[in-house]
Amino acid sequence: MTHQLLKLLATDKQSGIRYTVAINKSISVDILRELSVDPDAGVRGGVTQNPATPVDILKVLAKDKDTRVADSAKKAAEER
Numbered sequence: 001m002t003h004q005l006l007k008l009l010a011t012d013k014q015s016g017i018r019y020t021v022a023i024n025k026s027i028s029v030d031i032l033r034e035l036s037v038d039p040d041a042g043v044r045g046g047v048t049q050n051p052a053t054p055v056d057i058l059k060v061l062a063k064d065k066d067t068r069v070a071d072s073a074k075k076a077a078e079e080r
Contacts, residue, residue, distance in 0.1 A: 007031055015040040022046030029054060041066040048072040055080055 061073035
């Protein structure tokens with residue numbers, strides 16, 4: 001997928017589509033940053049699962065209000 005298409009899909013109304021973008025390994029850091037503040041916890045969780053997510057984003061997500069997101073971010077940060 002092209003960067004433009006991923007950027008467009010990252011703003012889709014359906015959280016499942018945004019989640020699919022969040023776990024895409026070829027996604028850019030700017031899109032990951034956008035999705036890391038998504039209102040849907042599942043999308044933010046997808047960001048934590050993406051190996052391309054920088055540690056600084058994971059550190060922010062480690063303080064997420066959703067404990068599943070926070071735990072996943074902490075685990076991902078430790079593995080890097």
